[in-house]
Amino acid sequence: MATVTLFEPQSAPAQPRLNYLTEKTGLMSWLFTTDHKRIGLLYVFSITFFFFFGGFFALLMRLHLLLPQGWLFGHETYNKLFTMHGIIMVWFFLIPSIPNTLGNFVLPMMIGAKDLAFPKLNLLSWYIFMLGGMTTLYALVRGGVDTGWTFYTPFSTSYSTSFVITAAVGILIAGFSSILTGLNFIATVHRMRAPGLTWFRLPIFIWSTYATSLILVLATPVLAITLAMIGIERIFQVGIFDPALGGDPVLFQHMFWFYSHPAVYIMVLPAMAVVSEIIPTFSRKPIFGYKAVAFSSMAIAILGFLVWGHHMFVAGESAYAAMTFSFLSYMVAIPSAIKVFNWTATMYRGSVQLDTPMLYAIGFVALFTIGGMTGLFLAALGIDVHVTDTYFVIAHFHYIMVGGTVMAFLGGVHYWWPKISGKMYPEFLAKLSALTVFLGFNLTFFPQFILGYMGMPRRYAAYPPEFQVLNVLSTAGASILGVGYVVPLIYLMWAWKYGESAPDNPWRTTGLEWKTPSPPPKHNFEETPVVTWKAYDFEAQKEELHLG
Amino acid sequence: MSQSTVSVKTYAFTLIGLLALTLLTSLLALVDLGNFSFIAGVAIAAVKASLIACFFMHALYEMKLIRVIMAGGMIWFLIMISLTLGDYLTRGWMPYPGK
Numbered sequence: 001m002a003t004v005t006l007f008e009p010q011s012a013p014a015q016p017r018l019n020y021l022t023e024k025t026g027l028m029s030w031l032f033t034t035d036h037k038r039i040g041l042l043y044v045f046s047i048t049f050f051f052f053f054g055g056f057f058a059l060l061m062r063l064h065l066l067l068p069q070g071w072l073f074g075h076e077t078y079n080k081l082f083t084m085h086g087i088i089m090v091w092f093f094l095i096p097s098i099p100n101t102l103g104n105f106v107l108p109m110m111i112g113a114k115d116l117a118f119p120k121l122n123l124l125s126w127y128i129f130m131l132g133g134m135t136t137l138y139a140l141v142r143g144g145v146d147t148g149w150t151f152y153t154p155f156s157t158s159y160s161t162s163f164v165i166t167a168a169v170g171i172l173i174a175g176f177s178s179i180l181t182g183l184n185f186i187a188t189v190h191r192m193r194a195p196g197l198t199w200f201r202l203p204i205f206i207w208s209t210y211a212t213s214l215i216l217v218l219a220t221p222v223l224a225i226t227l228a229m230i231g232i233e234r235i236f237q238v239g240i241f242d243p244a245l246g247g248d249p250v251l252f253q254h255m256f257w258f259y260s261h262p263a264v265y266i267m268v269l270p271a272m273a274v275v276s277e278i279i280p281t282f283s284r285k286p287i288f289g290y291k292a293v294a295f296s297s298m299a300i301a302i303l304g305f306l307v308w309g310h311h312m313f314v315a316g317e318s319a320y321a322a323m324t325f326s327f328l329s330y331m332v333a334i335p336s337a338i339k340v341f342n343w344t345a346t347m348y349r350g351s352v353q354l355d356t357p358m359l360y361a362i363g364f365v366a367l368f369t370i371g372g373m374t375g376l377f378l379a380a381l382g383i384d385v386h387v388t389d390t391y392f393v394i395a396h397f398h399y400i401m402v403g404g405t406v407m408a409f410l411g412g413v414h415y416w417w418p419k420i421s422g423k424m425y426p427e428f429l430a431k432l433s434a435l436t437v438f439l440g441f442n443l444t445f446f447p448q449f450i451l452g453y454m455g456m457p458r459r460y461a462a463y464p465p466e467f468q469v470l471n472v473l474s475t476a477g478a479s480i481l482g483v484g485y486v487v488p489l490i491y492l493m494w495a496w497k498y499g500e501s502a503p504d505n506p507w508r509t510t511g512l513e514w515k516t517p518s519p520p521p522k523h524n525f526e527e528t529p530v531v532t533w534k535a536y537d538f539e540a541q542k543e544e545l546h547l548g
Numbered sequence: 549m550s551q552s553t554v555s556v557k558t559y560a561f562t563l564i565g566l567l568a569l570t571l572l573t574s575l576l577a578l579v580d581l582g583n584f585s586f587i588a589g590v591a592i593a594a595v596k597a598s599l600i601a602c603f604f605m606h607a608l609y610e611m612k613l614i615r616v617i618m619a620g621g622m623i624w625f626l627i628m629i630s631l632t633l634g635d636y637l638t639r640g641w642m643p644y645p646g647k
Contacts, residue, residue, distance in 0.1 A: 190613070218621060222628065250635075255628075255632075305627060306627065306631070316639075318634075318638040320634070320642070321634050321638055324634065325631075
């Protein structure tokens with residue numbers, strides 16, 4: 001029942017037309033842009049830089065762990081490497097990865113808007129993010145931080161001689177960027193939807209990004225306060241976390257994880273958002289159980305705030321609190337499982353096409369399931385006591401954050417690449433890369449589950465010789481994974497210049513973003529679309545999409 | 549969106565109220581009220597936060613959605629406080645083995 005066809009969906013442009021890339025050119029046009037698409041690309045460049053920075057540290061750590069006694073660095077340098085790897089990857093890659101790049105680019109188009117509600121605030125958010133990133137890199141250049149990305153007290157407040165405050169200030173600044181982006185998305189979804197685009201006609205991407213934005217706005221201020229308290233205790237010796245001054249170190253963990261556990265959902269909900277777009281498109285079916293998937297995003301956002309205590313089972317938390325947090329942690333598995341079952345049901349009896357974005361999406365479902373299930377192990381009090389602070393935990397959260405978020409990010413980049421750049425990428429090479437990433441990832445992190453279960457602690461620069469085989473396998477996997485990440489960077493840059501021109505709707509799918517040219521004009525749509533169809537309604541748009 | 553103008557007089561009275569309550573908090577530190585000190589301190593802080601929300605943040609004059617979001621923030625804060633206190637207050641409940 002689509003009533004508006006804004007552009008011919010399959011035709012490549014006959015003559016060059018102005019789009020958001022060509023309307024204005026020059027460095028200044030990018031640095032002062034308020035166009036959400038350009039700002040999305042500014043974030044792409046920035047987080048790619050941080051990703052390879054953080055990834056390089058990971059590779060150095062894996063190389064060091066080839067030999068049981070380590071061979072590349074001293075123990076203090078190793079401490080700084082894993083700290084900077086964590087800080088950069090969490091705050092300067094994973095958290096902004098999907099919302100600030102793909103979210104910025106497609107969210108307004110998906111709801112038929114010309115831009116975000118506050119375009120200038122959006123640009124300010126990028127500048128704040130860069131200021132935070134540069135401040136953190138300054139801490140690195142000055143000598144780094146050795147507390148771990150978790151900044152646990154009293155080490156971070158009383159004993160560490162590294163650049164804790166500089167790094168904390170960098171993260172605090174970047175937090176304001178998160179809050180502004182979250183506010184912008186919330187206001188945009190509430191106020192700027194196209195006529196006819198009711199809440200239950202929204203793509204699932206919007207629901208999940210909205211849920212993510214709520215977490216960004218509600219949780220990030222707590223992180224800011226906690227980091228500020230570290231600074232206050234460190235500089236002015238006010239007793240907040242240090243027992244010697246009358247404070248309590250476990251209070252830091254409560255406050256830190258009140259932000260940082262929901263932060264995991266800041267990373268994974270947008271990944272779920274991307275996958276919820278890719279799977280219906282390449283299954284040629286509406287998503288199974290639309291409302292259940294939409295509400296499960298909201299449920300994850302809410303329940304995600306009630307589980308932070310499972311990080312503190314062995315930190316002196318009371319047994320009663322631990323039991324409560326264990327139970328609540330199990331609850332989060334319910335909406336997560338709803339999503340996994342519904343994605344699978346969407347593929348069932350669908351016309352499944354294994355294009356590159358779909359390979360990444362299927363990889364995401366598999367790896368997220370393993371990551372999620374091992375999360376339940378860790379939510380169980382008895383098992384957590386055995387594997388806490390071991391490589392089991394490392395493997396678990398990398399299955400969620402790298403296996404989940406990075407896979408979905410790459411899937412999303414490939415999925416919307418024709419829209420972003422107006423060019424197609426080399427499909428065979430892209431498929432090969434997707435498989436390389438999947439294999440490399442599993443070879444890196446699956447051995448770490450076994451290592452952790454056998455008792456190898458995390459954050460150690462040396463280990464007993466009997467753990468060497470599994471460590472070598474993990475390092476080999478990391479090398480393959482590294483190749484899997486570099487190759488897409490190369491062919492996507494190549495495709496930007498030399499790739500075949502992309503049609504407006506190369507995947508023949510239903511979202512509003514595909515009803516505008518590739519690349520889109522500055523204000524996305526030449527006339528405001530009127531929506532009369534449900535999300536993913538392939539049947540209603542059958543003729544327009546040439547689906548026979 | 550409602551755009552009510554709040555008079556300068558209202559802002560001034562709010563500011564005076566906040567400063568008076570700050571003074572009261574400081575004076576409270578000089579008096580030993582036992583457990584009541586904590587309750588009084590938190591109560592004064594809650595009144596101050598309410599004044600800021602109602603007048604400086606315009607909660608009294610804004611549309612319902614804005615108020616719902618502000619209430620959401622408050623509920624989230626209470627979740628953090630109550631579950632954290634749930635840990636602290638129950639630490640002594642479990643007897644040590646053999647005691």
